[in-house]
Amino acid sequence: MSVPPLKIGPIEVSPSLILAPMSGVTNRTMRALYKPFGLGLTVTEFVSANALKYGSKRTMEMIDQHGLEKPVSTQLWGDDPLTMARAAAVVRECGADIVDINFGCPAPKVTKTNGGSACLRDPERCEAIMRAVVDAVDCPVTMKMRLGWSENQMVYVDVAKRAQAVGVRAVTLHARTAKQFYKGSADWEHIARLKQALDIPVIGNGDLDDARVAMARMRDSGVDAIMLGRGTLGNPWLISQIRDLMEGREPQPAPSQADRLRFCIVHYRTMVDELGEARAVPQMRKHVALYLKGIAGAATLRERMMRIDRAAEAIGVIEETIRRLESSPPVAA
Numbered sequence: 100m101s102v103p104p105l106k107i108g109p110i111e112v113s114p115s116l117i118l119a120p121m122s123g124v125t126n127r128t129m130r131a132l133y134k135p136f137g138l139g140l141t142v143t144e145f146v147s148a149n150a151l152k153y154g155s156k157r158t159m160e161m162i163d164q165h166g167l168e169k170p171v172s173t174q175l176w177g178d179d180p181l182t183m184a185r186a187a188a189v190v191r192e193c194g195a196d197i198v199d200i201n202f203g204c205p206a207p208k209v210t211k212t213n214g215g216s217a218c219l220r221d222p223e224r225c226e227a228i229m230r231a232v233v234d235a236v237d238c239p240v241t242m243k244m245r246l247g248w249s250e251n252q253m254v255y256v257d258v259a260k261r262a263q264a265v266g267v268r269a270v271t272l273h274a275r276t277a278k279q280f281y282k283g284s285a286d287w288e289h290i291a292r293l294k295q296a297l298d299i300p301v302i303g304n305g306d307l308d309d310a311r312v313a314m315a316r317m318r319d320s321g322v323d324a325i326m327l328g329r330g331t332l333g334n335p336w337l338i339s340q341i342r343d344l345m346e347g348r349e350p351q352p353a354p355s356q357a358d359r360l361r362f363c364i365v366h367y368r369t370m371v372d373e374l375g376e377a378r379a380v381p382q383m384r385k386h387v388a389l390y391l392k393g394i395a396g397a398a399t400l401r402e403r404m405m406r407i408d409r410a411a412e413a414i415g416v417i418e419e420t421i422r423r424l425e426s427s428p429p430v431a432a
């Protein structure tokens with residue numbers, strides 16, 4: 100199966116494979132590290148439109164896209180059309196190629212102020228936000244949503260049609276309701292239904308952690324692109340395997356456990372170089388835990404990592420694990 104590039108307005112996304120926005124994860128370092136595996140587009144962590152009014156150093160760092168990977172989409176959340184429009188103009192000025200609107204986040208700290216997935220309780224408000232953002236920028240605007248607030252309020256087709264009508268250029272659907280958080284599984288039947296209902300591109304998202312299954316989901320739902328989140332963490336080779344399949348090649352085999360850990364060290368060192376040790380070490384704990392998945396003794400190693408607060412020591416433990424793996428026969432995961 101050869102997959103055509105995704106067009107988001109004038110922007111070509113090739114391959115049609117997108118890294119999901121993940122707060123606390125998809126910072127600039129992580130995106131730059133994972134992009135070469137074969138991503139056509141990356142999305143920032145979500146940024147509060149309200150927080151942009153104050154322009155803290157951390158927020159400005161999140162939206163500064165100058166000199167970084169291209170194309171890149173900056174995601175905004177908020178419930179007020181005017182604030183969202185102003186924020187969109189700022190992120191565009193700071194180098195975003197695409198502005199993405201978040202109607203999907205189920206976290207209480209976001210929904211209690213009516214942001215993220217809570218917007219889906221009021222499709223008219225969603226429309227007003229989207230219209231204001233589209234009018235505020237000269238680049239494509241996209242939107243990422245869940246199915247609705249709850250099982251009884253599945254508004255995704257309605258909100259996506261409103262998006263299309265006001266000039267949003269593509270819609271991503273994570274096929275769970277907000278109430279579900281991450282429970283159960285993403286229902287790709289709904290993604291297929293949305294694809295049937297829209298003329299603008301639809302991007303399918305949810306539970307893709309195997310290359311062949313991802314391709315089957317893409318084919319069966321008819322979506323224009325797929326978005327990968329948790330499945331890539333500790334396993335960026337999922338991206339290259341899907342890219343291979345999209346370009347009509349047999350996927351490269353997964354790397355050995357030792358090679359996976361060698362890449363983990365590269366990831367660790369890059370984070371320390373770019374963020375400094377004090378910020379990198381706590382952030383890397385979750386990544387290291389994921390790179391260790393399936394390795395004998397991973398639980399003990401993860402626990403050890405939790406107590407380490409120096410990068411050199413953490414990297415030493417990973418190097419020691421590589422030596423152990425290479426001096427003993429492979430152990431089944």
Ligand SMILES: Cc1cc2nc3c(=O)[nH]c(=O)nc-3n(C[C@H](O)[C@H](O)[C@H](O)COP(=O)(O)O)c2cc1C
Binds near residue numbers: 203
């Ligand atoms: C740690 C974490 C942070 C996330 N942060 C965001 C975010 O900032 N914006 C957003 O739209 N979705 C966010 N999501 C949701 C993902 O983008 C994605 O929709 C979801 O994880 C389902 O895809 P997956 O099954 O491939 O992980 C986050 C998910 C995780 C696990």
